[in-house]
Amino acid sequence: MDKQALRNRIVKRVAExxxxxxxxxxxxxxxxxxxxHVSDExxxxxxxxxxxxxxxxxxxxxxxxxxxxxxxxxxxVSTVPEVSYFDSSLSFAIIRGxxxxxxxxxxxxxDAEGNLANWIIPGKMVPGMGGAMDLVTGAKQVIIAMEHCxxxxxxxxxxxxxxxxxxxGQVNLIVTEMAVIEVTENGLLLTEIAVDTTVEQVxxxxxAELKIASDLKTFGEIE
Amino acid sequence: MQLKPIISPEQxxxxxxxxxxxxxxxxxxTGSPLNVINHLxxxxxxxxxxxxxxTGYADKGIGQLIxxxxxxxxKASHIGxxxxxxxQMNTGELEVELIPQGTLAERIRCGGAGMGGFLTxxxxxxxxxxxxxxxxxxxxxxxxxxxxxxxxxxxxASIVDKAGNCIFNKTTKNFNPLMATAAKLVIxxxxxxxxxxxxxxxxxxxxxxxxxFIVAV
Numbered sequence: 001m002d003k004q005a006l007r008n009r010i011v012k013r014v015a016e017x018x019x020x021x022x023x024x025x026x027x028x029x030x031x032x033x034x035x036x037h038v039s040d041e042x043x044x045x046x047x048x049x050x051x052x053x054x055x056x057x058x059x060x061x062x063x064x065x066x067x068x069x070x071x072x073x074x075x076x077v078s079t080v081p082e083v084s085y086f087d088s089s090l091s092f093a094i095i096r097g098x099x100x101x102x103x104x105x106x107x108x109x110x111d112a113e114g115n116l117a118n119w120i121i122p123g124k125m126v127p128g129m130g131g132a133m134d135l136v137t138g139a140k141q142v143i144i145a146m147e148h149c150x151x152x153x154x155x156x157x158x159x160x161x162x163x164x165x166x167x168x169g170q171v172n173l174i175v176t177e178m179a180v181i182e183v184t185e186n187g188l189l190l191t192e193i194a195v196d197t198t199v200e201q202v203x204x205x206x207x208a209e210l211k212i213a214s215d216l217k218t219f220g221e222i223e
Numbered sequence: 224m225q226l227k228p229i230i231s232p233e234q235x236x237x238x239x240x241x242x243x244x245x246x247x248x249x250x251x252x253t254g255s256p257l258n259v260i261n262h263l264x265x266x267x268x269x270x271x272x273x274x275x276x277x278t279g280y281a282d283k284g285i286g287q288l289i290x291x292x293x294x295x296x297x298k299a300s301h302i303g304x305x306x307x308x309x310x311q312m313n314t315g316e317l318e319v320e321l322i323p324q325g326t327l328a329e330r331i332r333c334g335g336a337g338m339g340g341f342l343t344x345x346x347x348x349x350x351x352x353x354x355x356x357x358x359x360x361x362x363x364x365x366x367x368x369x370x371x372x373x374x375x376x377x378x379x380a381s382i383v384d385k386a387g388n389c390i391f392n393k394t395t396k397n398f399n400p401l402m403a404t405a406a407k408l409v410i411x412x413x414x415x416x417x418x419x420x421x422x423x424x425x426x427x428x429x430x431x432x433x434x435x436f437i438v439a440v
Contacts, residue, residue: 049324050250051394067253068381068393074251074279074304087396087428088250088276089332092325096345115348119321126312126321127303130277134325134345168348 001196001223006147006177009194009220012037014104014145014175022101023047023094025135028073031104031145045080047100048072049131051091054083072131095131096138103139105132107146107174109161112208114171114183116144117163129166136167148176148205155207157181157188178202180219181210189213194220224419227387229437232262235410238436239263239375241270242295246331246402248378250276251304252284254395256379256412258440260284263377264291274331274373276324276398277301278308289317298371300324323351326368328401333370335404340369376406380429382422383413387431390422403433412438 001009007030015037018024025047026032035057038044046055048071055071056078058064064078071077086094094100109117116136119129136142150156157174174181179202180192191213193202203210236259239245249255264287273294278301279286286305288294296318302308311317322330323345333341342365346352356367378399380389389411391399403409416439 048394050253051396066393068395070251070253070394072250074253085393085396087391087400088324088328088398089401092328096325096343120350123313126309126319128277128299128301128321129323129351130301130303131324133323133349133351137343137345137347138325165349167345 001177005223007033009177010145010175013180013219014143017143017173018042018044018102020044023053023099025049025095025100025103025139027103027105027132029106031106034104034145045082047094048077049091049095049135051087052079052083052085054080056080092131092134095134098138098140100135100139102141102143103135104143104145105136107144107156109156109158109163110144110171110174111158111161112183112187113160114169115161116142116166116171117161118166120164122164132166136170141173142171144171144174146174146176148178155205158207159209177220178205187211190216192217192219194218196220196222224386225431226385226419227431227434227437229385229416229439232258232412232438235259235436235438236263236266236268238408238410239268239271241268242272243375244272244274244373246274246373246376246398246406247285248376248397248399248402249279249284250394250397252279254379254391254397254399255279255284256377256438257284259377259410259412259438260287264288264293267291267293269293270295272296274298274371276327278305281305281307292316296320298322298327300327327371328398330368330371331398331401331405334372335401338370340367342366343368371405373402373406374408376402376409377412378403378409379412380414382415382417383411383434383437384417384419384422384431385437386419387411387434387437388424388427389429389431389434390426391428400429403429409434410436410438412440414440
């Protein structure tokens with residue numbers, strides 16, 4: 001599966017988790033693409049922690065470019081008609097105060113207790129946490145959208161994270177190109193597998209114990 | 224009428240001394256006082272302790288202060304898009320403290336609002352909690368985060384009237400109005416300076432009382 005097809009499958013499946021009328025924060029990178037799979041009818045508003053609610057899905061062109069409207073990655077974005085803007089204090093009141101319904105982020109590692117690591121690889125890569133710690137702690141639902149394994153083919157879903165944590169016990173759902181996994185009080189529950197994989201393959205690519213849902217479903221399309 | 228002095232960017236950066244704690248507004252250079260930053264790079268003051276949400280890009284905004292080695296320390300939430308910050312941190316040239324973005328914003332708000340700190344769940348169970356006091360309120364555990372202040376705040380506003388009242392367009396707000404409350408000396412770079420009365424007073428979101436100097440671009 002090529003990278004783009006794989007990412008499309010993940011973000012499309014994540015989009016199905018979002019509730020009509022909800023407020024959603026999408027992380028930088030792959031999570032941003034989730035917006036492409038949400039219809040206008042769903043009435044979902046996208047928050048950006050740098051200070052806006054109402055990022056549009058239209059591409060930015062010379063005609064609608066406004067350099068005073070950027071997202072948390074510093075990139076110019078379009079807006080929906082009901083857009084609003086605010087400073088960083090209010091932005092994080094929205095985030096920490098539990099007013100964001102869902103946040104979608106990538107991960108370096110995620111584990112069976114819902115712990116997330118995505119801001120530092122000590123000695124190697126130190127991008128910083130940005131708003132991720134606040135988002136993961138404050139949002140009602142935390143969805144991880146990521147490739148199932150790292151670029152060396154090793155599991156990113158572990159019994160216990162090795163890397164420094166972004167937050168403890170906050171992850172609710174993990175969506176990869178292979179599987180949809182719920183974080184429950186009793187560990188990880190495999191609820192869906194991709195159409196082109198098997199339970200055995202998912203277990204092999206996962207570094208944590210998986211319980212298999214009795215009504216295991218499939219998702220995605222064969223590429 | 225209480226009007227604020229309008230100064231040049233050259234005059235503005237001369238007010239900043241080595242070892243000053245300098246808050247700089249903007250988010251990935253959106254809403255950063257780019258003109259003042261450029262002059263601060265040219266002047267080469269150095270030994271600055273910078274407080275900002277991110278170190279931007281190596282060639283734009285706050286990142287230029289890092290690239291030209293004007294900083295001895297940085298408190299920020301994100302440094303990932305400026306590889307030079309990470310490089311100087313790894314070689315020990317630059318002291319970097321990474322702070323969750325919401326915590327950084329609230330620490331600055333506390334500093335400006337005369338608050339002794341605040342309680343948050345952000346950072347619990349992570350490296351961020353190291354060395355910090357934990358407080359339990361009604362059975363819930365929180366981290367105690369302390370206020371943050373500065374010697375100088377360099378902010379950017381879209382419209383400033385001559386009394387220093389500020390309007391920040393759209394996503395240029397970010398940390399600018401917060402930082403204006405938390406520093407001893409506040410210099411606002413104005414995209415547009417207008418006469419008092421030219422703009423409906425109700426549109427201003429930062430009162431001029433926080434502003435010491437206006438830099439007209």
